[in-house]
Amino acid sequence: MNRSELLDRPIRHLDITAFDARPIIDAYRETAFQARNLATAADIYDRMLADKDCAVILTLAGSLVSAGLKEALITLVENNMVDAIVSTGANIIDQDFFEGLGFKHYIAPGTPEAPVVDDPTLRAQEIDRIYDTYIDERNLRTCDHTLGEVFDALPAGAYSSRAIVDALGGYLAQNHPDARSLVLTCHRKGVPIFVPAFSDCSAGFGYVLHAATRRRQGQASLSFDSGRDFEELTELKVNSTRTGLLMLGGGVPKNFAQDVVVAAELLGHDDVTMHSYAVQITVADSRDGALSGSTLREACSWGKVDVVHERMVFGEVTTLFPLLASDAYHRASWKARPARAFNALFATAASEA
Numbered sequence: 377m378n379r380s381e382l383l384d385r386p387i388r389h390l391d392i393t394a395f396d397a398r399p400i401i402d403a404y405r406e407t408a409f410q411a412r413n414l415a416t417a418a419d420i421y422d423r424m425l426a427d428k429d430c431a432v433i434l435t436l437a438g439s440l441v442s443a444g445l446k447e448a449l450i451t452l453v454e455n456n457m458v459d460a461i462v463s464t465g466a467n468i469i470d471q472d473f474f475e476g477l478g479f480k481h482y483i484a485p486g487t488p489e490a491p492v493v494d495d496p497t498l499r500a501q502e503i504d505r506i507y508d509t510y511i512d513e514r515n516l517r518t519c520d521h522t523l524g525e526v527f528d529a530l531p532a533g534a535y536s537s538r539a540i541v542d543a544l545g546g547y548l549a550q551n552h553p554d555a556r557s558l559v560l561t562c563h564r565k566g567v568p569i570f571v572p573a574f575s576d577c578s579a580g581f582g583y584v585l586h587a588a589t590r591r592r593q594g595q596a597s598l599s600f601d602s603g604r605d606f607e608e609l610t611e612l613k614v615n616s617t618r619t620g621l622l623m624l625g626g627g628v629p630k631n632f633a634q635d636v637v638v639a640a641e642l643l644g645h646d647d648v649t650m651h652s653y654a655v656q657i658t659v660a661d662s663r664d665g666a667l668s669g670s671t672l673r674e675a676c677s678w679g680k681v682d683v684v685h686e687r688m689v690f691g692e693v694t695t696l697f698p699l700l701a702s703d704a705y706h707r708a709s710w711k712a713r714p715a716r717a718f719n720a721l722f723a724t725a726a727s728e729a
Contacts, residue, residue: 377485377492377493378501379501379502379503382482382484382485382492382493382498382501382503382510383482383503383510383512384482385482385483385485386480386481386482386483387442387443387444387480387481387482387483387509388444389444389445389446389447389448389556390444390445390447390448390698391447391448391451392447392448392451392698392701392702392705393451393702393705395702396702396706397698397699397700397702397703397706398702398703398706398707400699400703401414401415401418401699401700401703402415405419410689410690410691410696413687413688413689413690414689414691414696414699414700416687417655417657417687417689417700418699418700418703418704420620420653420654420655420685420686420687421620421622421653421655421700421704422703422704422707422709423653423685424620424622424653425457425704425707425709425710425713426709426712427618427620427652427653428712428713428714429616429617429618430616430617430618430619430620430652430653431459431460431612431613431616431618431619431620431716431718432457432458432459432460432619432620432621432622433458433459433460433461433462433619433620433621433622433633433651434449434452434458434460434461434462434622434623434624435461435462435463435621435622435623435624435625435629435630435632435633436449436461436462436463436464436467436468436624436625436629437463437464437467437624437625437626437627437628437629437630437668438464438467438624438625438693439466439467439471439506439507439509440467440471440624440625440693440694440697441467441471441472441475441481441558442471442481442506442509442511443506443509443694444694445693445694445697445698446471446472446475446556446557446558447556448697448698448701449558450556450557450558450561451701451705452701453558453561453562453565453567454561454565455705455710455711456710456713456714456715456716457704457705457710457713458567458622459567459716459718460567460568460569460570460609460612460718461558461562461567461568461569461570462569462570462571462572462609462629462632462633463569463570463571463629464571464573464576464577464627464628464629465571465573465574465575465576465577465578465579465580466576466577468541468558468559468569468571468577469519469523469544469571469577469578469579470511470516470519470577470578472557472558472559473519473523473544473548473557473559473578474511474515474516474519474578475555475556475557476548476552476555476556476557476559476560477515477518477519477522477548477552477555478552478555479512479515479518479519481506481509481510481511482509482510482511482512483508483509483510484505484508484509484510487508488507488508498510502514504516516578519578519582520578520581520582520585521582521585522547522582523544523578523579523581523582523583523585523586524582524583524585524586524589526540526543526544526547526582527540527582527583527586527597527598528586528589528590530543530598531598532590532595532596532597532598533596533598533599534598534599534600534601534604535598535599535600535601535604536570536600536601536602536604536605536607536608536722537569537570537571537572537574537579537600537602537605538568538569538570538571538605538608538719538722539722540574540579540598540600541559541562541569541570541571542562542563542568542569542719544559544563545557545559545560545562545563545564546563548560548563549563549564565715565717566715566716566717566718566719566720567716567717567718567719568608568609568612568718568719568722570605570608570609570632571605572602572605572606572628572629572632573602573628574600574602575600579600583598583600586598587599605632606632606635606636606639607639608721608722609632609633609636610636610639610640610643611721611722612636612718612721613636613637613639613640613648614640614643614645614648615718615721618649618652618653619651619652619653620651620652620653620654620655620685621633621634621651621653621654621655621656621681622655623654623655623656623657623658624656624657624693624697625657625658625660625668625693626656626658626660626668626669626670627668630656630668633651634651634681637649637650637651650676650681651681652684652685653685653686654681654685654686654687655686655687655689655700656687656688656689657689657691657693657696657697657700658688658689658690658693659690659691659692662674
């Protein structure tokens, strides 16, 4: 197959408003194993949304936007079902901002176990693969260069990833105002997006382009300040009566969002409580000691998550999250929630340097 044939079936993003998962979740509640766990998790998420004093923090790990979950995530933000996001860089930059620029992800023909073309051939055709999804490498390079241009337009200085992602949302608002983008939606709603490992994505490539060019010109460059990310998310926690976690996958976003409770205590905020609600969907196992599969009850021993309303759901995110999100959307507890617009707590990117 030639290059154009391999890149001719775009991923179609799921619309959680187009189907009502409540009957499925209700049926799962009377079953067992992960079906019942998912129903319990759905009840906890609905409880978060019904609690007007609870700020909901969504964490994202894994290739979720490229897999077709972008519209579901946008729907949560548009309807005040999420108040802050902590994510890997791939979801936010390589996938969502990438699509905001007008690019797409594509369905790979065949299966990863029986591929139509092998990976060396894909490499020769400048096509990157995420399991059963293709990305046009040429488009990714355009994304990298665009990031470098956005960085060039900012004053030199140290920025939190939250500030830079918000600036990227501003870029999309000015240049691609009709894009369906999580970054753009969060910019317009004032919902902060934190990417603690910001260099581990196309933002890192854009930074290399920006910094190398500035050095050649004898000029100062911007830099990423992950410590400021931690400080800002802690400030968000301190300014919230209660908080709840909705965690898709694990990794750095999971721990980063949990750790702010401890950080608040270190700053002398003795009245800050553990996260009152927590749900995680993951395929990771707790028995290897890694963070992604560590239980939420274990997190209680660290003073991070209360055990009253918590649930681990062991399953793959793209199959389970749409059901949970559709259930929450159609229960409509979000209709009484305020828009918190937490970005207003922080300085703008232009004034931070």
